[in-house]
Amino acid sequence: MAELIRLPKMGLTMEEGTIVEWFVEEGQEVKKGERFFEVATDKISNEIEAEFDTTLLKIIVTQDCDALVQAPIAIVGEAGEDYSALMADVGDAPSSSAPAEKEVEVETEAPAATVASATRAPGEYVLASPLAKKTAKEKGVDLSMVAGSGPDGRVVEKDVLAAGSVKASPMAKIAAAEMGVNIASIQKDGRIMKDDVQKYYRNSRIEDLAEPADDVKAMSRMRKVVAKRMTESWNMAPAVTYDISIDMTKLIAMKKELKPFAKITYTDLIVKVLSRVLLKHKALNCTIEGNNIIERNYVNMGVAVATDTGLLVPVVKYSNIKSLGDISAEIKELAEKGRTNQLGADALQGGTFTVSNMGMYEVESFSPIINQPETAILGICGIKNTPVVNDAMEIEIKPLMKLCLSADHRVVDGAVAAIFLKDLKEHLENPAVLLI
Numbered sequence: 001m002a003e004l005i006r007l008p009k010m011g012l013t014m015e016e017g018t019i020v021e022w023f024v025e026e027g028q029e030v031k032k033g034e035r036f037f038e039v040a041t042d043k044i045s046n047e048i049e050a051e052f053d054t055t056l057l058k059i060i061v062t063q064d065c066d067a068l069v070q071a072p073i074a075i076v077g078e079a080g081e082d083y084s085a086l087m088a089d090v091g092d093a094p095s096s097s098a099p100a101e102k103e104v105e106v107e108t109e110a111p112a113a114t115v116a117s118a119t120r121a122p123g124e125y126v127l128a129s130p131l132a133k134k135t136a137k138e139k140g141v142d143l144s145m146v147a148g149s150g151p152d153g154r155v156v157e158k159d160v161l162a163a164g165s166v167k168a169s170p171m172a173k174i175a176a177a178e179m180g181v182n183i184a185s186i187q188k189d190g191r192i193m194k195d196d197v198q199k200y201y202r203n204s205r206i207e208d209l210a211e212p213a214d215d216v217k218a219m220s221r222m223r224k225v226v227a228k229r230m231t232e233s234w235n236m237a238p239a240v241t242y243d244i245s246i247d248m249t250k251l252i253a254m255k256k257e258l259k260p261f262a263k264i265t266y267t268d269l270i271v272k273v274l275s276r277v278l279l280k281h282k283a284l285n286c287t288i289e290g291n292n293i294i295e296r297n298y299v300n301m302g303v304a305v306a307t308d309t310g311l312l313v314p315v316v317k318y319s320n321i322k323s324l325g326d327i328s329a330e331i332k333e334l335a336e337k338g339r340t341n342q343l344g345a346d347a348l349q350g351g352t353f354t355v356s357n358m359g360m361y362e363v364e365s366f367s368p369i370i371n372q373p374e375t376a377i378l379g380i381c382g383i384k385n386t387p388v389v390n391d392a393m394e395i396e397i398k399p400l401m402k403l404c405l406s407a408d409h410r411v412v413d414g415a416v417a418a419i420f421l422k423d424l425k426e427h428l429e430n431p432a433v434l435l436i
Contacts (some may be wrong), residue, residue, distance in 0.1 A: 055077060168183055211295075251269055275327075301316045355377070403425075
């Protein structure tokens, strides 16, 4: 019996999705467990498998079209089965697709009159008006060296007058004739030289030489979501960015000491320290819902991950009670799943604070945008050997790393942010406190 296939709900906040691809054509059989179609949600795309053996009778929502959750997207059943009754009930599938593009009528201009080159063989006939010939004779202008601007390159009086009134070297006149340049249009105080003609020619044809081309690409669904959320955060939260430099000497040493036992990254270490410090600074670890501030006694740490299709922020749940080894393993697993498009919707939800590490790109400072509805985000920059003056007034070279905290001023006052950063700095510069 024919039945409808509806768009599945793949996350608590999912409202619509895009059909990225159908792996089965109309009239083709599909077996249970085989790839059926791919759906893109706000941040991820998943391949959906067939739940039973069947035949795809009709595709209702085609590739690259949007549909609401639980909207009918296809009809399946036995091959050759009549499904007209289902189609009558379905009508148009609910969609959030953009309106069809309007046709744009482009008005083209007629081509401008061609300016003929004055490069001619010796004795070659010059197409010129009688008045042009007369004027040339009177002023002693060689018509064979004049570029015509009239129809079919005809030399007219103004061409002769322009050529005769310009102070130019013989080589400049020859170059102008060869290149089809009206030497009178070159603006210069003093005598025009060959280089002036060549420069004018290059500049007048710069667009042709550059061959400019604009490649217009539609935003992917993920890029649209990233753009929408970043704009909302920028417009909603009066964010202030606070920078502080961290002496990484001891943290670098700890990372080296742990190397024989585990591949620990600086992100892992910072997340572990952050998860402890944040519990003492609740304003940095809360979210805003309407006029309410929700404080928490736990930390769900979002870790920004760059992928080929956009930015993802998978969440390490309850990082405050996890060991350094567990945090490290989970961050690596989430990052890999994000890059290979295998993250579930739940892995991207529930964050209370976010870190974004740009250190591997040697970035020295940036202003990260808050991941709403959180109230703060920490940007991690590269480690740079920097001369500093110690307490003994001596210059030392220290491995310094800058942290950039963006905080929502609706909840986090400047002094609160400063106290938090000072506390975080003390912990990172003395990581042995994690043993206490």
